[in-house]
Amino acid sequence: MPMTINGIGTQYYGRKNPRVYSGVCDSCQGNGTLTDYETGHYFVVVFIPVIPLGRKQIIAECSSCRCHRDMPLRQWEQMREESLNSGLEQLGDSMDDPEKAIELLYNMTLFNQLDEAMELAGVTAKQHAQDFDTMVNIGSWYEQQNQPELASNCFSAAINLNPEHPSSKRIQGVQAIEDANPIAAAQHLESLRLAVASYDPSLFYMLAICYQDQSMHEKAIEEFKDIIQRTPDITKDKSFRKAVRISEKAAGSPTTILPKAGLFG
Ligand SMILES: [Zn+2]
Numbered sequence: 711m712p713m714t715i716n717g718i719g720t721q722y723y724g725r726k727n728p729r730v731y732s733g734v735c736d737s738c739q740g741n742g743t744l745t746d747y748e749t750g751h752y753f754v755v756v757f758i759p760v761i762p763l764g765r766k767q768i769i770a771e772c773s774s775c776r777c778h779r780d781m782p783l784r785q786w787e788q789m790r791e792e793s794l795n796s797g798l799e800q801l802g803d804s805m806d807d808p809e810k811a812i813e814l815l816y817n818m819t820l821f822n823q824l825d826e827a828m829e830l831a832g833v834t835a836k837q838h839a840q841d842f843d844t845m846v847n848i849g850s851w852y853e854q855q856n857q858p859e860l861a862s863n864c865f866s867a868a869i870n871l872n873p874e875h876p877s878s879k880r881i882q883g884v885q886a887i888e889d890a891n892p893i894a895a896a897q898h899l900e901s902l903r904l905a906v907a908s909y910d911p912s913l914f915y916m917l918a919i920c921y922q923d924q925s926m927h928e929k930a931i932e933e934f935k936d937i938i939q940r941t942p943d944i945t946k947d948k949s950f951r952k953a954v955r956i957s958e959k960a961a962g963s964p965t966t967i968l969p970k971a972g973l974f975g
Contacts, residue, residue, distance in 0.1 A: 717756040737777035892920040927961040
């Protein structure tokens with residue numbers, strides 16, 4: 711990490727080929743916006759760059775704490791060439807293996823080759839249109855790339871191929887929540903609630919909030935209660951407690967389903 715004292719030290723100048731994405735910062739653990747970009751690293755005197763110390767690739771710079779990793783640009787470019795070439799080679803060797811295509815797709819994304827990645831996603835989705843996992847994987851990749859329409863096409867295809875698959879249920883459940891239809895959502899998610907090993911409290915929290923937004927507070931409280939039974943630690947979370955109280959107040963509940971707050975509750 712570059713640093714200057716009294717204007718003397720090293721600093722980055724410039725920002726090329728940025729890739730902005732969301733993720734968790736290694737340093738502050740915050741969930742936010744991360745950026746990869748190329749920059750020049752300079753020795754500076756009174757904040758004036760005097761000696762170029764080489765181009766750098768900045769990796770995962772956090773928008774809140776500015777922490778990041780870096781590596782010499784040449785090394786980064788070499789990694790990119792190697793990873794993409796070997797990916798293409800492997801794909802050429804086994805054109806029928808959608809997993810190779812998905813792996814290459816994610817490597818292209820990591821190295822900011824988005825035009826190529828979009829092309830590969832389209833070709834792979836077409837070639838493996840009958841493969842459930844591929845359609846879900848590519849749909850979720852499109853979603854990350856902010857392509858909701860393309861994502862939704864892939865997800866619909868996956869649901870048609872295997873409507874009973876847990877991923878299909880999940881996609882339809884989340885879709886119904888987004889459509890503010892908690893009753894349909896609850897139907898889609900019911901089989902996932904029973905699958906103990908893959909139980910995901912965030913889905914049911916979304917469902918509870920969806921009931922709450924529709925003023926169906928009794929149903930919301932039922933969901934909150936179920937979440938607490940399965941993941942008791944969640945009651946330590948401030949925003950969870952707040953959400954429960956909103957529905958309890960609106961429903962006129964004389965008691966609360968929340969355990970007594972701890973020291974920091
Ligand atoms: Zn950070």
